[in-house]
Amino acid sequence: FCAALADGPFEVTARPARTNRSTQHWVVELFQGGATAMTATAFTALRRETWRATEHTLPVVPAPADVPRPEGRGRVEWINRYEMRFVEGAFPAVWDGADHGVSRSQLWMRDHPPRPLDFASLTALADVFFPRIWRRRASPVPIGTVSMTVYFHADAAQLRTTGTGYLLGQAQAQAFRNGYFDQTAQLWNEAGELLVTTHQVVYYKE
16 A cells, blocks of 8 residues: 555556466556555466465364454444454453553454355455554554555355355464564464465554
8 A cells, every 4th residue: 555545536457467378467556636545466377286285274262153242333334344253362452552462363253244255355354453563562553554465275166165154363463663563364264274364564653
């Protein structure tokens, strides 16, 4: 994101940088008010059956039905669009600036109201996590996502099987330094299949 988006019209352009029979590389730009507000690249590929294994497996956590859902509505509409059942690392109960020592969150999540999972909703769910610095320090400092990369490990058949079920999301930062931090996240379905991983860099202000 080069700048925050305003309420109003915008224009998106996408051009193929290079393609062949197996892969495609795309360059995407979003314009608003005559200026570039976002840039993106997309890489797509023809996936062929090969040997497979998953090293990052589903953590041992309670089932979604055993994790209570937070009561009340969120202060921002984004929170209200998702059902989030936190296993650990929920929003700080008190914004007191205390250092919790770890930034990890684990939560069961899905769209609210529920809808069958597709790649658009999976992309959005990959960004459902609140900024890790808020979890680590319990201080609502201003933040802004600078870059975000999403890697899809699931195919359309796995998304159809997942349907309206819950996904377990896990997110944690690696380092906070000089106004920026990075965070990684993983999302599994209830069957334990790793559907997506993501990495982003976030700006914060003090």
